[in-house]
Amino acid sequence: MAGIGFSLKKLFSKKGIFSLCKAYGYSGIVTIGPMLLGIIFLCGIAMLSQSIGISDYKRHILNCSLTYSLMFAFFITSIFDMVVTRYVSDRLYEDKKDKVMPSFYGAVSLELVICLITYTPILIASVENFLQLILCLWFAMILMVVWTEMIYITALKDFSSIVISFTISLMSGFLLALIMIVLGMASMEGFLLSVTVAYGILATRMYMLMLDYFPKSSGSNYSFLRYIDRYPELLVSSFLMKVGLLGHVLIMYFGPLKVQYRGLFYGAPEYEVPALMAFASILISTINFVVSVEVNFYPKYSNYYGLFAYKGAIKDIKLAEKDMLRVLSRELAYLGSKQVFATIIFIVVGTPLVEILFPGVSSLSLAIYKLLCVGYGVYAIANSVLLIELYFDDYTGALIGSLLFSAISVGVTIWQIIFGNEQFYGMGFFAGVIIFYFYIITRLNWYSRRLPYYLLSKQNLVQTEEKGIFVSISKKLEEAQAREDLKWKSKEPILSNAGGSNSGGGANQ
Structure with missing residues (x-):
């Protein structure tokens, strides 16, 4: 999405080394932040675990836990990232910001299901205990949320808040790892938890930024699936x-x-x-x-x-x-x-x-x-x-x-x-x-x-009906979501009356 370009252009128009470094820093965080954060954590946690004398075997298992989670999240999010990017770009171009956040919920929910189905069997056959399995799954899922959020973050103009979010998450992860070392509680599971918590903080903060920019939501969570057939x-x-x-x-x-x-x-x-x-x-x-x-x-x-x-x-x-x-x-x-x-x-x-x-x-x-x-x-x-x-x-x-x-x-x-x-x-x-x-x-x-030819030839002379397997899947998921929304709406008056006479306004809102 090109939304980031307009804000960066303003930053680069300012003179001075500081402004130039600031502009490159913002663009770097927005584009490669999660991947760079992952590399830093891999190297940093490896050094910390080695410094406190964790056995080579445990360090190798920790490294595999982090690496496999990174790779699974990387490949699973790649299934939808370009499709979602195109869908969100079109909604922003049409000034339909209320359609943006539902696509995020839909994409993340499908990615999490795919992760559970594909990653869980590998972890069952590889990890030492149930706690490691839960932490690896949790880490991979949070990674998918973060990488999906990055598609939407490019539309935001609040670069300083994005940089602060990355800084806080990085510091929190290493601080938690150091606290465990000081308290004598350092372990492979503890280091894995610290990395997971750091990405969890980042995911939460970026989600709050997204809600500030896209406060309203309407429509189906799975409409973006139609773009797969398109x-x-x-x-x-x-x-x-x-x-x-x-x-x-x-x-x-x-x-x-x-x-x-x-x-x-x-x-x-x-x-x-x-x-x-x-x-x-x-x-x-x-x-x-x-x-x-x-x-x-x-x-x-x-x-x-x-x-x-x-x-x-x-x-x-x-x-x-x-x-x-x-x-x-x-x-x-x-x-x-x-x-x-x-x-x-x-x-x-x-x-x-x-x-x-x-x-x-x-x-x-x-x-x-x-x-x-x-x-x-x-x-x-x-x-x-x-x-x-x-x-x-x-x-x-x-x-x-x-x-x-x-x-x-x-x-x-x-x-x-x-x-x-x-x-x-x-x-x-x-x-x-x-x-x-x-x-x-x-x-x-x-x-x-041949740009003029392809630009004009791609235009449909007659609007055609959307067809395809993913259009059908989208319709079924939309119908299921509509039934669920209707079920919850039917319960709203009961819930509001239970809260007293003043709660009616809240229910109407």
Whole structure:
């Protein structure tokens, strides 16, 4: 959603280093806050648990509990995130803010059900006791709430409150962990609880911010499901991008580098540690995409599409299109150069840093780290181009690109494990992003030359009735919700009369 761009533009218009840092800081928190928070907690809790002498076995189980919960939440929220983003964007464009919060409740409820069905069996086979199972499930569910909230947070303009929420949650988590250490109550379950509480505080505070911005709610919680039948490419491409991004790491859990800790808790430290470090290099481009592309590109984009919507002159439309594509080309070039610089820094400075943070790290891990740094750098640029494709409603191009990326990344990684040499581990992901990059760049260049054609040809001459399996599911869920609402409304007079004669006004309200 482009709502964040208007507020950031005001921040960047102010002069001074402090204002510049403030603008980048806000955009960073809004775009990569939850992921950065997760990385900080993983590293911080690992250091705390090691400092107080928790056994290696317990620390590995803790790491698996956090990592598996992060991955499950990451993949499950990816099912609906692009569809929900499109739905909420359309409701904001139509100025129907009362339709926004119901989609949040509906998306979260479905995600929680999917998490219970898929994650619970793995935990039953892996954790040591019931408390660990509950904490892992709780952590994963809160993560899904937070990541879903981030879709809606981009529409808010209260950046300072968002930053304060992240700061309070981070400090609360580490404070709780330190209190447990001081009281001699530190344990694997205690550290897992502290992380869960921290994300719980963040989820609660962001929910309150959302209610301030979207105070009214009306309509069904599941209307957004209709968008799956309208834009099926969004659902599939969103999930495939996550598969391509992290699938190669999961596959390594079951290759020659695997380590089985307990039950279905597997790891591949020689691969996942350098992958996590290399992954951090894309955070810079993620921030710069919002700042460089959205802030500068979106006004040109909005002007161009506005001329179509309000019947602008052909000459003005052509000039607006030329101006928009010129700015887009310039901003993507800036984005690419910044990512190249970031990748070089991560390789030159990050390599000795990995050796310091992880004493005894193998030469294989260092080789994987360097290769994945380049791979994630290419991914960051290609993913930004894919997001521009979504701006232009080229859902088919996004789907093909994500399919190529995930298929090659996963396929080549599996081939490497079966037939390849371990010295080339990481090449599967690298091959996937290279093909993905060249395809998506070529697609954008081809598609942008035909913008007027695709813009006009996508308009329906005759309004058609919505059909599809998810439309049917949406209708059934809407009917069930309507019956439930009617049942509660029928009880309101009884409840209000029980409270005395003055409660009538409250019931009417």
